[in-house]
Amino acid sequence: MGNNMEQDLKMxxxxxLVSINNVVKHFDISGGLLDQxxxxxxxxxxxxxxxxxxxxxSLFVNKGETLSVxxxxxCGKSTLARVIMGLYPPNSGQVLYDGQRIxxxxxxQWLPFRKKMQMIFQDPYASLNPRKTVRQTLEExxxxxxxxxxxxxxxxxxxxVMEQVGVDPAWITRYPHEFxxxxxxxISIARGLILDPQxxxxxxxxxxxxxxxxxxxxxLLMELMDKRDLTYLFIxxxxxxxxxxxxxxxxxYLGTLCELASANDLFTEPRHPYTRALLSAIxxxxxxxxxxxxxxxxxxxxxxxxxxxVFHGRCVYADERCAREVPKLVKLANGSFVACHGVExxxxxx
Amino acid sequence: xxxxxxxxxxxxxxxxxxxxxxAIDGASFTLDKGExxxxxxxxxxxxxxxxxxxxxxxxxxxxxxRGSIYFEGKKISDYSDSQMRKIRGNRISMIFQDPMMTLNPxxxxxxQMIETLRAHQKISKSAARIIxxxxxxKVQIPSPEERLDQYPHELSGGMRQRIIIAIxxxxxxxxxxxxxxxxxxxxxxxxxxxxxxxxxxxxxxMGLILIxxxxxxxxxxxxxxxxxxxxxxIEFGLTDxxxxxxxxxxxxxxxxxxxxxxxxGEELRQIPGMMPTLSNIPPGCAFNPRCELCEPICTRxxxxxxxxxxxxxxxxxxx
Numbered sequence: 001m002g003n004n005m006e007q008d009l010k011m012x013x014x015x016x017l018v019s020i021n022n023v024v025k026h027f028d029i030s031g032g033l034l035d036q037x038x039x040x041x042x043x044x045x046x047x048x049x050x051x052x053x054x055x056x057x058s059l060f061v062n063k064g065e066t067l068s069v070x071x072x073x074x075c076g077k078s079t080l081a082r083v084i085m086g087l088y089p090p091n092s093g094q095v096l097y098d099g100q101r102i103x104x105x106x107x108x109q110w111l112p113f114r115k116k117m118q119m120i121f122q123d124p125y126a127s128l129n130p131r132k133t134v135r136q137t138l139e140e141x142x143x144x145x146x147x148x149x150x151x152x153x154x155x156x157x158x159x160x161v162m163e164q165v166g167v168d169p170a171w172i173t174r175y176p177h178e179f180x181x182x183x184x185x186x187i188s189i190a191r192g193l194i195l196d197p198q199x200x201x202x203x204x205x206x207x208x209x210x211x212x213x214x215x216x217x218x219x220l221l222m223e224l225m226d227k228r229d230l231t232y233l234f235i236x237x238x239x240x241x242x243x244x245x246x247x248x249x250x251x252x253y254l255g256t257l258c259e260l261a262s263a264n265d266l267f268t269e270p271r272h273p274y275t276r277a278l279l280s281a282i283x284x285x286x287x288x289x290x291x292x293x294x295x296x297x298x299x300x301x302x303x304x305x306x307x308x309x310v311f312h313g314r315c316v317y318a319d320e321r322c323a324r325e326v327p328k329l330v331k332l333a334n335g336s337f338v339a340c341h342g343v344e345x346x347x348x349x350x
Numbered sequence: 351x352x353x354x355x356x357x358x359x360x361x362x363x364x365x366x367x368x369x370x371x372x373a374i375d376g377a378s379f380t381l382d383k384g385e386x387x388x389x390x391x392x393x394x395x396x397x398x399x400x401x402x403x404x405x406x407x408x409x410x411x412x413x414x415x416r417g418s419i420y421f422e423g424k425k426i427s428d429y430s431d432s433q434m435r436k437i438r439g440n441r442i443s444m445i446f447q448d449p450m451m452t453l454n455p456x457x458x459x460x461x462q463m464i465e466t467l468r469a470h471q472k473i474s475k476s477a478a479r480i481i482x483x484x485x486x487x488k489v490q491i492p493s494p495e496e497r498l499d500q501y502p503h504e505l506s507g508g509m510r511q512r513i514i515i516a517i518x519x520x521x522x523x524x525x526x527x528x529x530x531x532x533x534x535x536x537x538x539x540x541x542x543x544x545x546x547x548x549x550x551x552x553x554x555x556m557g558l559i560l561i562x563x564x565x566x567x568x569x570x571x572x573x574x575x576x577x578x579x580x581x582x583x584i585e586f587g588l589t590d591x592x593x594x595x596x597x598x599x600x601x602x603x604x605x606x607x608x609x610x611x612x613x614x615g616e617e618l619r620q621i622p623g624m625m626p627t628l629s630n631i632p633p634g635c636a637f638n639p640r641c642e643l644c645e646p647i648c649t650r651x652x653x654x655x656x657x658x659x660x661x662x663x664x665x666x667x668x669x
Contacts, residue, residue: 072536180624210392210563210625215607215618222617239537240566244609244618263614281541283566285593285608292541298506 015099016060017199017231018084023093025054025076025083025255029303052302053079055255055310056093058329061199066225066232068242068263070278071252074302077235080252081201084233085119086110097199115145118192122204124184128176134187135172138162138194145195157194164227165190165220182213189220193228203235218245239282243267251275254302254310257329261336271338273315273349309341317342317349352423353380354557355404355442355525361416362396362403364628371628373399373412375581378655379574381525386551386558388568388589390604391578392625397561400578401527404559405438422524440470443518447530449510453502459513460498463520470521485516489546508539515546525557526550532567544571565608569593577601580626580636583655587662597664600637635667643668 030036030049038047053076061067069077082088084095086102095103102113121127128137138158143149149157159169165186176184185205192200202221206214222245224230236242242249246263251272259272270276273293280292295314300306306313312322322341329339342349362374374396381387389397402408404419406429419427426437438444446452454462463482464475473481479498486494489512502510511531518526528547532540548571551558560572568575568589575592577585577600585598596602605611606619623640626632632639638648645668653665 072538182624211565212392212604212607212621213624215609215620216622218609219617219620222615237536238609240608240610244612244614246614277538281538283541283544283564283570285566285569285605285611292538292545294542295538298509 017063017098018233019058019060019096020080020084021058021094021096023054023057023080023083023095024091025079025088026091027051027053049303052305053255054083054090055305057252057255057257058093059250059257059260061231061233062247063198063231064229065247066234066245068234068236068246068249069252070236070239070242070249072237072278072299074254074299075252076255076302077237077252078203079255081119081203081233081235085117085201086113111145115195116197117199117201118195118197120185120189120192120200120202120205123208124181124188125176125208127188128184128191130176133173133175134158134162134167137176137187137191138172141191142194158190161190161194162187164224165193166216180213181209182216185209185213185217186220189217189224193224196228198229199231199233201233201235204237205234206241207236207238214241221245239279251278254300254305256310257337257339258311259336259338260329261334261338265334265336269334271332271336271343272311272340273317273342274311276349309339315342317347319347352420354383354385354422355381356420357400357404357417358420359417360400360403360414360419362399362408362412363415365411365413366629368629370415372631373581373628374403376417377576377578377583378417379576379583379586381557381559383524383557384551384555385574386548386560386572388572388575389559389561389578390563390565390568390575392563392604394580394625394628395578396581396628397563397578398529401444401529401559401561404527405442405444406434407438407444436470439466439518440521441523442525442527443521443523445511445514445518445526445528445531448534449507449514450502452514453510455502458499458501459505463498463517466517467520481520482516485519486513488519488550489513489516491516507535508542511535511539511543512546515543515550519550519554522554523556525559527559527561529561530563531560533562533564540567547571565593565605577604580631581628582636582665584637584666585662585664586655587660591660591662595660595662597658597662597669598637598666599641599643599668601664603640635665641668 028048028050036046036048038045071077083090090103094101097113139154142154142157162169167183167186206217243263248262249266250257251259253274259275270279277293277295297314308324309322309327312318327339327341329337330344331337357377357379360374360377363370363372377400389400391397403414414427418425464478467473467478467481483494486497491497491512532543547558562568572589575589576583579600585592585601596605603621609618612618621640634649634651635653638644647667653667655663655665658664658669
């Protein structure tokens with residue numbers, strides 16, 4: 001992608017903890033040979049169907065920051081998180097952790113990184129094994145990564161982490177079904193923290209929770225970040241959560257990065273037309289509905305990506321160049337990155 | 351003057367093997383023509399059961415154990431099933447959360463719309479099709495004629511929810527009950543659907559009951575708001591008043607927990623603990639274990655909903 005970001009990376013004195021360069025992830029969903037069979041002009045052909053989930057995305061996460069990735073359902077934000085965590089191999093591009101390339105490692109080479117990078121999932125009902133007690137859930141990774149650890153040490157460690165996340169260590173013998181949603185999410189956070197990681201990928205960690213419980217979990221995540229010097233990659237669709245916790249925000253649309261800016265800049269002065277529409281649609285408490293920016297048309301599927309700028313079909317400022325040429329991510333005066341011909345050409349937008 | 355809808359001291363119980371549990375405990379509210387009422391609360395607070403009970407959709411083991419519901423001056427809580435069927439889906443429509451679950455996947459949109467119309471009116475298929483088309487136009491669906499012959503899976507989530515709204519409009523209802531209509535949708539689509547509902551209330555002079563957990567949505571769409579906690583309405587008033595000057599400590603806590611009401615990075619105001627399950631609601635005020643103002647009286651006596659200030663009704667001993 002843009003040389004701008006590479007230059008920026010070189011100039012960045014602080015080495016990023018995680019950086020991803022030009023990552024592409026496509027999924028083949030064409031199925032068996034019969035499913036691929038189509039007829040064009042009377043002749044049979046085999047056609048593959050691919051979901052283009054992530055297309056040429058570059059990002060970096062600095063130590064100690066919270067980078068939020070936002071976007072609507074199907075924009076590839078969870079796929080991106082899983083590529084970073086090594087759960088999906090990228091089709092092309094690189095993932096670097098502390099300067100070291102990790103996307104092409106073997107299973108054994110991955111192990112030391114697994115201790116440093118952990119993931120918290122959305123649904124605490126689905127992400128905890130219902131047949132394992134809290135003790136088994138928390139101690140298994142400990143014993144696996146530290147084979148010499150004694151049973152007593154492991155129990156102590158589990159109790160310490162449970163205390164930190166606000167779950168009574170006496171409940172260590174219980175099963176997940178004995179806990180409420182909020183407590184389960186605390187347990188899955190404890191599982192993420194048990195190996196003392198540096199980097200946490202949280203995929204919609206509060207979306208399944210009620211608002212009063214959501215506040216408790218967000219407070220906990222912010223507190224843990226201070227105490228443990230964590231770095232977060234936060235995946236969410238909830239923009240008010242994003243505004244509250246992020247240092248920087250990346251906006252994805254159809255697997256493409258539209259805008260990357262500090263949280264403050266993004267929420268006070270969004271530049272990309274998609275970001276503007278997205279922000280104008282957030283319902284704000286106690287404010288009468290301001291006119292939200294209406295988008296034309298429907299979200300295209302990631303199977304048939306539009307040509308040029310992926311957003312051009314829905315953008316009111318789009319012209320012929322947008323339909324033809326993919327916009328590059330360019331750096332603006334305030335340090336934000338935006339991929340939009342309109343912003344680049346200073347087209348009037350209001 | 352009688353209201354379009356009046357719910358008086360409604361109590362709904364569920365008969366379980368372990369004994370009856372009270373899902374709604376003495377809810378009262380009214381709705382007038384063109385008015386928009388929001389019912390908010392966390393999961394399990396009884397919001398949806400309230401919505402269902404209005405059109406008597408509560409299935410066993412649930413039953414209405416006390417109270418009455420009046421619609422256009424008639425006591426519909428006494429209606430038989432066949433009488434109720436003339437009102438349900440006809441005069442009072444309901445929209446549910448998941449548009450994929452509400453539409454039948456094996457029939458076309460047109461088939462489902464015409465079927466609904468012909469269930470309530472004596473009307474030919476071609477006349478029904480014309481009405482269906484008109485309603486699809488009303489919900490601003492692009493190329494409505496094509497949609498009639500499409501199946502639900504061919505449409506996006508936002509489009510499906512528009513179809514559901516069109517179906518609910520088919521027989522020109524007086525009230526629409528919308529139960530979390532946009533929870534499954536993205537925020538840009540949500541804004542469009544909410545605009546549409548708001549606009550329809552004005553043009554069709556319909557009453558809207560919006561059931562949701564999202565205070566932000568409620569505050570933008572509705573005029574009145576009822577906050578539910580553990581089966582009770584604990585605060586009721588004009589939306590502007592309740593959102594800006596809430597009275598009940600639970601409402602205050604709920605509004606404080608929304609990110610955005612606190613400066614970025616600051617600790618969010620949180621309510622300790624969680625809502626009790628309906629089978630073990632504490633004696634006195636149900637909120638007392640989580641309340642910072644709790645006094646001995648709160649654990650003894652159940653507070654009643656009464657006017658506190660600015661026309662806001664709240665159920666709290668301490669305010």
